[in-house]
Amino acid sequence: MKRTTIKDVAEAAGVGVATVSRVLSGGxxxxxxxxxxxxxxxxxxxxxxxxxxxxxxxxTGGIGLLVPDLTDTLxxxxxxxVLACARSAGEPVVVGSTGDxxxxxxxxxxxxxxxxxxxxxxxxxxxxxVWGPAMRAGMTVVFVGEQPEQEPGDDDPLDExxxxxxxxxxxxxxxxxxxxxxxxxxxxxxxxxxLKGLGHRRIAYLGGPGHPRRVAAFRQALGPLADEDLIVFxxxxxxxxxxxxxxxxxxxxxxxxxxxxxxxxxxxxxLASRELGLRIPGDLSLVMYDDVPWAELCSPPLTVxxxxxxxxxxxAAELVLRAGARRPRGxxxxxxxxxxxxxxxxx
Amino acid sequence: MKRTTIKDVAEAAGVGVATVSRVLSGGxxxxxxxxxxxxxxxxxxxxxxxxxxxxxxxxTGGIGLLVPDLTDTLxxxxxxxVLACARSAGEPVVVGSTGDxxxxxxxxxxxxxxxxxxxxxxxxxxxxxVWGPAMRAGMTVVFVGEQPEQEPGDDDPLDExxxxxxxxxxxxxxxxxxxxxxxxxxxxxxxxxxLKGLGHRRIAYLGGPGHPRRVAAFRQALGPLADEDLIVFxxxxxxxxxxxxxxxxxxxxxxxxxxxxxxxxxxxxxLASRELGLRIPGDLSLVMYDDVPWAELCSPPLTVxxxxxxxxxxxAAELVLRAGARRPRGxxxxxxxxxxxxxxxxx
DNA sequence: CTGAAAGCGCTAACAA
DNA sequence: TTGTTAGCGCTTTCAG
Numbered sequence: 001m002k003r004t005t006i007k008d009v010a011e012a013a014g015v016g017v018a019t020v021s022r023v024l025s026g027g028x029x030x031x032x033x034x035x036x037x038x039x040x041x042x043x044x045x046x047x048x049x050x051x052x053x054x055x056x057x058x059x060t061g062g063i064g065l066l067v068p069d070l071t072d073t074l075x076x077x078x079x080x081x082v083l084a085c086a087r088s089a090g091e092p093v094v095v096g097s098t099g100d101x102x103x104x105x106x107x108x109x110x111x112x113x114x115x116x117x118x119x120x121x122x123x124x125x126x127x128x129x130v131w132g133p134a135m136r137a138g139m140t141v142v143f144v145g146e147q148p149e150q151e152p153g154d155d156d157p158l159d160e161x162x163x164x165x166x167x168x169x170x171x172x173x174x175x176x177x178x179x180x181x182x183x184x185x186x187x188x189x190x191x192x193x194x195l196k197g198l199g200h201r202r203i204a205y206l207g208g209p210g211h212p213r214r215v216a217a218f219r220q221a222l223g224p225l226a227d228e229d230l231i232v233f234x235x236x237x238x239x240x241x242x243x244x245x246x247x248x249x250x251x252x253x254x255x256x257x258x259x260x261x262x263x264x265x266x267x268x269x270x271l272a273s274r275e276l277g278l279r280i281p282g283d284l285s286l287v288m289y290d291d292v293p294w295a296e297l298c299s300p301p302l303t304v305x306x307x308x309x310x311x312x313x314x315x316a317a318e319l320v321l322r323a324g325a326r327r328p329r330g331x332x333x334x335x336x337x338x339x340x341x342x343x344x345x346x347x
Numbered sequence: 348m349k350r351t352t353i354k355d356v357a358e359a360a361g362v363g364v365a366t367v368s369r370v371l372s373g374g375x376x377x378x379x380x381x382x383x384x385x386x387x388x389x390x391x392x393x394x395x396x397x398x399x400x401x402x403x404x405x406x407t408g409g410i411g412l413l414v415p416d417l418t419d420t421l422x423x424x425x426x427x428x429v430l431a432c433a434r435s436a437g438e439p440v441v442v443g444s445t446g447d448x449x450x451x452x453x454x455x456x457x458x459x460x461x462x463x464x465x466x467x468x469x470x471x472x473x474x475x476x477v478w479g480p481a482m483r484a485g486m487t488v489v490f491v492g493e494q495p496e497q498e499p500g501d502d503d504p505l506d507e508x509x510x511x512x513x514x515x516x517x518x519x520x521x522x523x524x525x526x527x528x529x530x531x532x533x534x535x536x537x538x539x540x541x542l543k544g545l546g547h548r549r550i551a552y553l554g555g556p557g558h559p560r561r562v563a564a565f566r567q568a569l570g571p572l573a574d575e576d577l578i579v580f581x582x583x584x585x586x587x588x589x590x591x592x593x594x595x596x597x598x599x600x601x602x603x604x605x606x607x608x609x610x611x612x613x614x615x616x617x618l619a620s621r622e623l624g625l626r627i628p629g630d631l632s633l634v635m636y637d638d639v640p641w642a643e644l645c646s647p648p649l650t651v652x653x654x655x656x657x658x659x660x661x662x663a664a665e666l667v668l669r670a671g672a673r674r675p676r677g678x679x680x681x682x683x684x685x686x687x688x689x690x691x692x693x694x
Numbered sequence: 695c696t697g698a699a700a701g702c703g704c705t706a707a708c709a710a
Numbered sequence: 711t712t713g714t715t716a717g718c719g720c721t722t723t724c725a726g
Contacts, residue, residue, distance in 0.1 A: 003405075003484070003719090005718090005719055005720085006719065006720065006721095007720095010697095015696075015697080016696065016697040016698070017697085017698090017719090017720080017721090017724080018695085018696070018697060018698080018699095018721080018723095019696060021720070021721055021722085022695095022696085022722095025721085028695070029695070029696080030695060033550055033695080033715090037571060042538075044481075046387070047457070047460055047461050048461065048719085049461070049718090049719055049720070049726080050461050050462045050463065050719095050720095050721075051398070051401050051405075051407070051463050051718080051719065051720085052402060052463075052702095052719025052720035052721085053401045053719075053720050053721070054397045054398050054402075054702090054720090055399060055401075055402045055700055055701095055702050055703065055704090055718085055719075055720075055723075056701080056719080056720045056721050056722085057702080057720085058350075058398070058703095059700065060398070060440070062462075065442075069427070070417060070423040070424075070426045070427050070430070071420060071423045071424055071427055072423075073418060073420060073423070075423075076417040076418045076419075076420070076422075076423045077417075077418055079442070079444075080416070080417050080418055080444055082445065083417070083442070083444045084444075087443075087454075087455075090458070092441045092443075092459075092462055093441065093443075093460055094409070094439045094441055094442075095412075095426070095430070095438065095440055095441075096430065096434075096439075096440075097426075097427055097430045097431075097720075099465075104434075107434075108434075110394070111437070112439075113394055114394050114395065114396070114397050115397045115398075115409075116396060116397065116398050131390075137350070202520055239639070256488040264640070267640050267641060267644060271643070271644070281427045282696080292641070293585070293614050294639070294641040294644070294645065295615060296613060296618070297617050297618070297641070297645045297646070298641065298644045298645060298646065299644070299645065299646025299647075303699090304455050304503055318705070352702090352703060352704085353703065353704065353705095354704095355705080357713095362712075362713080363712065363714070363717090364703090364704080364705090364712040364713085364714090365705075365706080365712075365713060365714075366706065366711085366712060366713075368705055368706090369705090369711095369712090372705085375711070375712095376711070376712080377711060377712085380711080380712080395703085395704075396702090396703055396704070397703095397704095398702080398703065398704085399702075399703025399704035399705085399718095400703075400704050400705075401704090401716080401718090402702085402718050402719065402720090403703080403704045403705050403718055404704085404705075404707085404718080405718065405719095436702075495704090575703075
């Protein structure tokens with residue numbers, strides 16, 4: 001099964017290959033020739049091979065997407081956003097799942113490098129190191145949803161962003177990697193204020209790997225009420241999340257409110273409190289990061305901080321496709337506190 | 348920023364390019380030469396370009412994955428399965444989201460063709476037609492989770508499969524596209540038996556696009572109790588699912604049990620019955636297709652038919668990677684009825 | 695406006 | 711065991 005090549009088309013149309021190439025990429029040609037070439041190409045069902053083109057142009061043209069886990073609906077939505085944008089640009093997307101593990105992330109980056117995929121969107125797994133090779137190779141990288149690391153003490157760089165048509169952005173120094181983020185700070189602050197307003201004083205945070213900005217925002221929003229003992233972290237697995245939730249709730253019975261910094265963490269919190277006989281929101285108020293369709297179906301319906309998952313992906317894709325052009329240093333998308341039934345006044 | 352090529356390595360090592368190629372792909376070479384080449388390659392941080400190799404070999408080596416919607420956790424898990432298998436084979440995965448729309452599916456197939464991705468795993472969106480070009484181009488295709496269409500009257504082809512280490516499989520005629528499926532028939536049958544056993548007689552089915560096997564199994568399992576009026580289909584969107592559920596429950600108040608043929612459908616059913624003041628399981632018993640972490644957190648916890656999402660993907664990837672070899676015509680993975688709290692005796 | 699020809703990086707035949 | 715060489719399909723000068 002031999003594939004139709006440009007040469008076949010050229011011969012069949014009685015022109016040179018260069019002419020065919022020109023016609024197909026919108027170059028100049030006499031209307032007459034153009035017509036004939038197009039007709040022949042259509043008739044032969046000719047599809048230019050990306051292989052040849054890519055080799056010639058030294059780039060794949062596709063875009064890479066690295067997320068921690070497609071099972072997490074947030075990343076599912078994010079991926080859909082990226083795919084939507086990529087499709088409208090006609091670009092293929094190579095997807096990798098890192099499991100939030102820098103090692104796997106590095107491996108996937110290597111794979112993309114090998115494929116000459118020179119544009120990548122990634123939810124970085126924390127270790128900035130692994131991106132060295134990518135940068136050195138001149139990859140266009142856009143981070144989304146996370147920042148690789150936060151210089152301790154360094155103030156949040158995105159704070160300087162300006163509000164611009166509903167979204168904040170600013171010119172970026174060439175060194176930094178553009179980043180698309182949800183406004184965690186504001187989301188967390190709103191949630192904490194809400195809980196404080198309900199009278200809660202012992203408010204815990206249950207986090208997973210990553211999301212340093214959420215934790216920082218949590219500490220800041222809580223101010224003097226913050227207690228490091230009430231800030232706990234689980235690993236990436238569901239078991240680990242459950243264990244962390246359970247142990248937190250068991251060893252600190254005075255906790256009356258909990259902010260779960262992610263979806264799986266929220267599930268774990270519900271399960272654990274149920275197991276411990278804690279009633280939501282009677283004994284424990286719960287706010288979960290990230291809205292999902294089923295949050296409403298839960299018992300009780302979960303109050304959540306919603307992130308625009310799809311938008312995050314779409315914007316990131318826009319950014320990475322606008323390579324070369326003057327791009328904003330970052331984009332900050334709004335979050336929203338959706339109040340349902342999982343929070344109540346302090347018991 | 349010029350990339351290091353095989354030529355650079357060859358020069359630096361004082362050998363020919365062919366030797367470098369051989370060494371790097373495990374061909375024969377004197378230990379001495381091999382050592383030197385490897386050392387030089389490592390020192391130069393050389394990465395063979397997939398572009399050159401692919402063009403030469405006339406294939407990309409990557410694998411394509413087409414799913415309806417990454418937002419649906421089943422497909423998220425499925426994708427994770429594919430990615431896991433692909434990673435262990437060192438293959439990149441190009442992902443596309445079809446939205447269950449044959450047109451988009453066709454477009455994505457075209458894109459893969461253009462990229463010379465010659466191995467594809469797909470959850471087909473129903474129209475077998477669109478796979479014509481792929482087959483003609485000699486693509487290795489594996490279907491997963493769905494079959495493109497069921498010849499009406501034709502008995503289920505997978506029924507002939509043999510049980511083989513916990514999984515059924517059989518040699519396939521070369522014409523058919525290998526397919527990895529969850530055992531819908533058995534899943535639906537079990538669920539229907541269960542509902543019948545609870546005394547239900549008016550059992551409805553709420554389906555989305557696709558899944559003809561589930562519907563067929565439903566009719567068959569219900570036997571004389573089947574009523575076409577109680578078998579309704581929604582489009583792909585959440586709104587459409589809700590509308591269908593709502594209208595079904597409103598116009599047939601005698602329905603006491605409902606089988607939701609998918610996750611979004613299940614959500615819709617819960618929402619709609621809540622809206623209509625129907626209590627689950629008091630007034631309506633509900634079984635939902637596909638288990639998800641939050642089914643347990645629902646109120647009440649949902650009884651579900653679980654599919655091994657990740658396995659489906661993994662097996663499909665195994666199959667597509669074993670191209671050329673004698674492959675089974677299909678794989679049938681077991682489903683499981685997980686009884687929780689959403690079903691009760693007929694009111 | 696068009697065609698001939700030179701590669702892009704790699705592998706596989708063929709020589710040595 | 712090695713090196714030389716011929717392309718894979720395409721784009722892009724460079725002549726005509």
